[in-house]
Amino acid sequence: MFTGLVQTTGQLQRRSGGVTLQIPPGSELDPAQLALGDSVAVDGVCLTVTERSASGFQADVSEETLSRTTLSAKADRGGWVNLEPALRLQDRLGGHLVSGHVDGLGHVVAVEQQSASWALRLRWQDPAFGRYICEKASVAVDGISLTVAGCSADGSEFWIAVIPHTWSSTTLQHLERGTAVNLEADLLAKYTERLLQHGASGSGPSTAPISDAWLKEHGWS
Template sequence: MFTGLIEEVGKMQRASKKHEAMVLTIDASVVMQGVAIGDSISVNGVCLTVTSFNASSFTADVMPETFRKSNLQLLRPGQPVNLERAMLAGGRFGGHIVQGHVDGTGVIVSRESDANAVVFSIRTSDDDMMRYIIPKGSITIDGISLTVVEVHKGGFSISIIPHTLKETALFSKQPGETVNFECDVIGKYVEHLLHFRSGESPLSPAKSASSGKGKLSAAFLSENGFF
């Protein structure tokens, strides 16, 4: 598990690709401290497993599902990537619950200054994911824990302060570029459980939404033992 607080910006050293499988080698320093084979490191919000390392870099495999669901397939040597080690049990929880399981990608539509902040408007690649994106709720963009400012048809916007922008790879991102996003996991688990309790398949969210069953209400939550 991660918190969405980026520890450092690493650099892509090499990407070996065979069809939809990849082996990434990433230059880093902070996340190399105490690293061991099998450790989890978030790369642009994707939880990857360290398979080998030296003093200044680590290697990780990317399987086809991750290749298809994330922007790792677009990485080129020399590009910056956001890095975060898995959270220690006694660590400070400064962001929100981040699994490192990317839900999909989005394309930056605009980047505009707003006083001391920069507002990014992002168009999602999967409209089904929009039901998990809530105004003022948490979202992870390329591994960064952020707050949703607004939600609009087919997308959403986030605002980022100067410090976070400067200390992450989002600093160089421009309109037209692709970012990874992970929705808040709590909503996904609640929806999954409600579908089971309503007798519907949790694997068919679109069907469930259109059927009208399993709608959230105080009465429904009480009947199903939530309070």
């Protein structure tokens, strides 16, 4: 489990059976603090450390993961990625709960520099995932916890205001129109949808459909 608060960026290289991450010296994430088997979010993709060195670590990546995320294209060109080690129980949850399991790809529709921030507009590759997006909701973009500033009626296109610190300390600064990104919707939205579907289907503890009358009966006005 992760928070979406990126600790540093690293350079991704392909190797046989996986990838290698090179972390710049002096970064907040020290490779010496990683152990074999540790989980690290790489552009929002949860990977397991299989080897480590003074300058980084290696991880195995399945063809499934490579085909469903941006890691393959970035590894081929030595691209930069966002890195975050797994959340510890005593850590502060400054972002939101991020699983490191990418839901789907999106692409950049527009990037606009404003007086005190950047406006980033994104679109889901699969519009169906738009149902998890609403104003002020959380979303992970390449592993970065961000807040939705607004969205289209179906949520398939949404926009985000990015503060200077986040812009300069992550790979967001390299984005341009048409760039592909890894997207993970808020876990709470997905679990809520599943629970409501489960109850309405008659297989859960409550078989009553969710309606305005049901909500009022259970204290919602």
